[in-house]
Structures are given as C-alpha cells and as structure tokens.
Amino acid sequence: GAVVSQHPSWVICKSGTSVKIECRSLDFQATTMFWYRQFPKQSLMLMATSNEGSKATYEQGVEKDKFLINHASLTLSTLTVTSAHPEDSSFYICSAGRTSGIYEQYFGPGTRLTVT
Amino acid sequence: DAKTTQPNSMESNEEEPVHLPCNHSTISGTDYIHWYRQLPSQGPEYVIHGLTSNVNNRMASLAIAEDRKSSTLILHRATLRDAAVYYCILRGFQKLVFGTGTRLLVSP
Numbered sequence: 050g051a052v053v054s055q056h057p058s059w060v061i062c063k064s065g066t067s068v069k070i071e072c073r074s075l076d077f078q079a080t081t082m083f084w085y086r087q088f089p090k091q092s093l094m095l096m097a098t099s100n101e102g103s104k105a106t107y108e109q110g111v112e113k114d115k116f117l118i119n120h121a122s123l124t125l126s127t128l129t130v131t132s133a134h135p136e137d138s139s140f141y142i143c144s145a146g147r148t149s150g151i152y153e154q155y156f157g158p159g160t161r162l163t164v165t
Numbered sequence: 166d167a168k169t170t171q172p173n174s175m176e177s178n179e180e181e182p183v184h185l186p187c188n189h190s191t192i193s194g195t196d197y198i199h200w201y202r203q204l205p206s207q208g209p210e211y212v213i214h215g216l217t218s219n220v221n222n223r224m225a226s227l228a229i230a231e232d233r234k235s236s237t238l239i240l241h242r243a244t245l246r247d248a249a250v251y252y253c254i255l256r257g258f259q260k261l262v263f264g265t266g267t268r269l270l271v272s273p
Contacts, residue, residue, distance in 0.1 A: 053208075081259055092252070093209065093263040142208045146259055154261060156201075156208035
C-alpha cells in the first residue's frame with residue numbers, strides 16, 4: 050500500500066512558540082490531504098482538508114489562524130501550530146487521499162506534540 | 166455527515182472469529198462504508214470498505230445488510246496483533262469523519 054510519513058514523530062515546545070509538522074506521501078501523489086487531532090482516549094477529530102495549491106477548508110470550531118496549513122505540492126502538506134499553548138498538546142495525524150479508479154486514503158504515523 | 170454507532174468495547178479469544186457490528190441508519194445511497202483500525206500511538210490503518218455487496222480481503226470480511234443500515238466487520242481468526250480500536254466510518258465525497266469506535270481486546 051501507499052506510505053505517508055510525518056515529521057517529526059514527536060516534539061516538545063515551550064508555550065508561545067510555533068511548531069511545524071510535515072506530512073508527505075512517499076510513493077504517490079495525493080490529491081487531497083487531511084489533518085486530524087486526537088486527545089488521549091478519544092477519537093480522531095478532523096481539523097481541515099487541503100488540496101494542493103488552494104486554501105485549506107477548516108472544520109467548524111478549528112481556528113485557521115492558529116493552525117496554518119500549507120499544501121504546496123502533491124506530496125507535501127504542513128501544519129503549523131502557532132503560539133502553542135499546553136491545551137494544544139495532542140496527537141496530530143495526517144492522511145493523504147488519491148483516486149485511481151477507486152478512492153483510497155492513507156494515514157501517517159502521527160506526531161505527538163507536547164507544549165510545556 | 167451520517168453517523169455510525171458501535172459498541173464501546175468487545176472481547177475475544179485468540180484464534181476465534183470476531184464480529185464487530187456497526188449501525189448506520191442514516192446512511193445515504195452514495196456513502197461508502199469504511200473500516201479502519203488504530204493501534205496505540207499509531208495512525209489509523211485501512212481494513213476494508215464496501216458500498217453494497219459483501220467484501221473480502223486478506224485482513225477481514227465486510228458483511229453489509231441489504232438495507233445498508235448496518236454492517237459487520239469479521240475477523241476470521243483473531244490474533245493478539247488484532248487488538249486495536251476499530252472505526253466504522255461512512256464516507257461521502259472524500260473526508261472520513263471518525264466516530265468513537267470499538268476497542269477490541271484479544272485474550273491468549
């Protein structure tokens with residue numbers, strides 16, 4: 050199957066700083082990429098959908114100025130958590146979708162963010 | 166987005182079959198039924214998906230009710246590595262919206 054990577058796998062940052070997380074589709078071109086957030090013992094919550102070269106579509110309640118998404122190419126999307134606070138500590142997961150006859154979506158391994 | 170309902174948890178013994186149910190009474194005619202599973206501290210892993218007919222792959226089988234208001238994921242012989250949270254998701258156009266899932270516990 051297709052592979053999606055995320056970098057870094059974990060990060061610790063100080064409150065008030067910004068953190069960038071990368072999501073790459075390694076062996077396919079992703080028409081669409083998605084960003085999810087998951088708090089401990091909870092399900093994944095979709096944050097936003099991004100298509101290459103266009104602005105991301107954010108889910109209701111997600112602050113677009115705080116969670117900046119850039120989708121510059123068909124293999125790379127980035128999520129920047131700006132002015133991070135402890136409540137932003139979470140597991141961030143990206144996924145990449147492609148359509149080749151049927152629609153498939155593949156998930157990255159996740160990035161654990163801890164804000165101190 | 167149409168919702169799904171799954172039991173919070175289920176238990177199984179190793180090498181026994183497991184039937185994980187999912188109710189989706191508000192499913193629309195174009196919604197695909199997807200199943201993903203997630204191991205601790207990992208991203209979700211695709212298991213199987215279908216539209217109307219039952220589906221089989223190397224990981225599992227998916228049985229879809231005739232009225233499509235429910236489906237069942239079947240693991241034919243559970244192993245310890247199958248212990249995970251299993252999510253039943255209805256996909257409309259592209260995005261996958263996760264519900265609470267079923268935590269499957271597998272005992273040796």
